[in-house]
Structure formats: structure tokens, C-alpha cells
Amino acid sequence: MTELVGLLEDLGARKIKTYIQSGNAVFQTAEEDIAQLSRRLAMEIKQRHGFEPCVIILGLAELEKAMAENPFPEAEADPSSLHLGFLASAPTSPDLKKLAALKKESERFHLTERVFYLHAPEGIGRSKLAARAEKLLGVPMTDRNWRTVGKIREMAKG
Numbered sequence: 001m002t003e004l005v006g007l008l009e010d011l012g013a014r015k016i017k018t019y020i021q022s023g024n025a026v027f028q029t030a031e032e033d034i035a036q037l038s039r040r041l042a043m044e045i046k047q048r049h050g051f052e053p054c055v056i057i058l059g060l061a062e063l064e065k066a067m068a069e070n071p072f073p074e075a076e077a078d079p080s081s082l083h084l085g086f087l088a089s090a091p092t093s094p095d096l097k098k099l100a101a102l103k104k105e106s107e108r109f110h111l112t113e114r115v116f117y118l119h120a121p122e123g124i125g126r127s128k129l130a131a132r133a134e135k136l137l138g139v140p141m142t143d144r145n146w147r148t149v150g151k152i153r154e155m156a157k158g
Contacts, residue, residue: 001025004133007044011037013091017155023053024148026155035057054140056086060156061115067149074118079146083124085116085133088140095136102136116141 001018004025008016013027031037038055046052058066068082075082090113099109107129110117116133124130124143134141144152 003048007041007048009045011040015156019151019155021090023142024144024152026152054088054142056088056140056142058086060153063149063153063156065117066112067153069112069115070146071117072108072119075121076146078121079150081119081121082146083118083130083143084121084146084149085118085137085141085143087114087116087137090114091137091139094138096138099115099133102132109133111137116143118143 001021005016005018005024008025008027011029012031013029016027018025029037029126034057038057040119041057042052042055045055066086070076070082070084072082091111094111096111103109104122104127106121107127108119109129116137118124118127118130118133120127122132130143
């Protein structure tokens with residue numbers, strides 16, 4: 001995460017804070033084209049480390065909107081069971097039938113333009129739906145549980 005902070009600083013970010021060891025960072029930037037910043041960050045990681053990750057950057061308003069639109073508010077009581085999959089772009093042809101066929105009886109999901117919500121009360125470790133969601137949606141996705149999303153929002157507001 002120290003390297004990520006340095007890389008973000010090199011790209012002009014400031015007031016950088018990180019959360020756990022999974023690439024979560026909160027920062028301020030003067031860059032107005034967030035898609036361009038995502039591409040630049042991915043390319044810098046590739047140049048420095050030899051692999052090109054999918055970088056998804058959300059503004060605070062987008063994060064708060066995703067939380068406010070949670071279709072499973074009762075699941076917030078068990079934050080490790082509720083996941084938000086932030087999508088790199090809106091899926092053009094998600095395979096919703098296959099997603100529905102993969103879900104356990106206890107699981108529920110909901111897709112919006114840029115968020116895949118998954119309530120998996122039995123956990124996502126053995127969930128076929130969780131394992132195949134990104135492929136069946138057809139766009140890159142990064143998944144965070146409700147607790148992590150809340151912590152990131154708290155950091156961004158602080």
C-alpha cells in the first residue's frame with residue numbers, strides 16, 4: 001500500500017489514505033477526467049510491476065449513491081453478507097438467466113447500471129454466483145462488502 005500511495009502522489013493525488021491491503025485508497029485530485037486517471041494509474045502499475053490491473057475510481061457521490069440504493073437494507077445488519085460489486089462500465093448484455101440459475105436459494109442479487117448487489121448470507125467463499133458474476137456480467141468488477149464500503153465512505157468524508 002505504501003507503493004500505491006507513492007504512485008498516486010506521482011499522479012498528483014493528495015491527502016491519500018488507504019484501507020486494508022486490497023487496493024482501497026481515498027484521495028483528492030485536481031484531475032477532472034476520472035476515466036483518464038484510472039487508465040494512467042493502471043499503466044503506471046504495469047510499467048512498475050509488470051501487470052495491468054483494472055482500476056476503478058469512484059467519487060464520493062457515486063459511493064454514497066450506491067449505498068443509498070442498496071436493495072437489501074435488512075442485510076446491512078450482517079455487513080459481511082452484503083456485497084457491492086462496482087462495475088468498470090455498464091454491462092451491455094449481462095447473462096441474468098445464468099446468474100439466477102447459479103444462485104443459492106438464500107442468495108439474492110440486483111443489478112443497476114454500475115453496481116452488482118449480492119446478499120449471500122452463507123458467505124461468498126462457496127458461492128457459485130459470486131465466483132461467476134464478473135464473467136456473466138461481461139465487465140470488470142471489484143467487490144467490497146458492506147463494512148468495507150462504509151469504512152471507505154467514512155474515510156472519504158473525514
